Amino acid sequence: LFEDSDIRRVQFRILKYLGSLGNRVNHYLIDDTSNHLIKEAVAWDNENHITFHVPFDDIKPTIHLDIFLPRIVDLSLHSSDRQTKITACELLQSIMLYMIGKSANNRSSAAASYDKLYEHLFPAILELSCDSDTFTKTLFTTFMIQMIHWFTKNQNYENPETMSMLDTFMNGMISGRNASIRDFSGICLKEFLKWTVKHSGGYDKTSYLKNATSILKRILSFSLHPNSFKRLGSTLAWNSIYTLYR
Structure with a gap:
């Protein structure tokens, strides 16, 4: 055994x-029963969106990858066995690449259906980008930057999946247990704004203001929040991007 x-x-x-x-x-x-049920028994989404047709010779069964994501994320973050952790990390990255690829040709409908999944996946990717394991950190640091370049192409104001990513960075700014997450969130936020400007060509003010306004709105909300950590987070967020506004 x-x-x-x-x-x-x-x-x-x-x-x-x-x-x-x-x-x-x-x-x-x-674990506390209520917290355990929230974590393990509540689905991330009430619909299955990630379908994969297995290309066997005699039959092509369809499997839904959604139901595996919570366990894959848990193994990626917490497995004590390094080989299991690395395998789970590689699988997690592959599934997310598959999701992005499926939504590439139809960002208006297919991609929007993933926003509930991204609310759980982006924080996990951010945490893995600051992992103590060198392989995991290198893999997901690069992957997170690449995803920023992709998701800042949003055409609509407050696009759900793009905002899931932005909220992840803002929440990372107030991480009380890991300073490296706060630091990397600042780097990601700056990259987020930088590539928003790049996608707009630097001249299209309307396109530029979409994500820039979303960032400022969240920084202002944090600065007025009664929680001192969020007020501190707003300062860290502004310090990471103010040179781009200047």
Whole structure:
């Protein structure tokens, strides 16, 4: 059942010890029931959008990748086995590339249907971009920058998927547990505005103001918020982009 490795043997011994404590003690290891249900039992979206037709010779079954995403993200972020973590990270990146590719030809309808998924995926990608593992950090840092270049092409004001990405960066600015997430969020926010200007050619003021206005609106909202972390986040956000406005 368990591979013949030191880490597996240690994990198995820990499991046996915890089991020997009895249910009067070891039930404290389980997460709070309500939080656990919110995390594990509530679907990210009430519809399945990511369909993949498996190209077998005799049959081409259709599978929905949506239902696998929560588990894939969890393994990418928290797996203690490095090989499992790397495999999950590569699979996560592949699925997101597949989603972007499917929506490339029809950004008005197909892409908009992914916004609920992106609300969960973008924060995970941001966290993985600041991971302690070198491979994971390199993979997702590059991937996040590439996605910024793509999603800042939005034609509509407050496009749901683009705003999911922007909100991820703004929330990253107020991360209280990881300074590297705050720093990288500032880099991403600056890249977000920089490529908004690039896509507009630097001359189309209407196009330029779409995402620029969205950024300023969120910074202003954070600056007026009673939460001190959000007020601090607004300052960090402005410091990261003010040179582009100057």
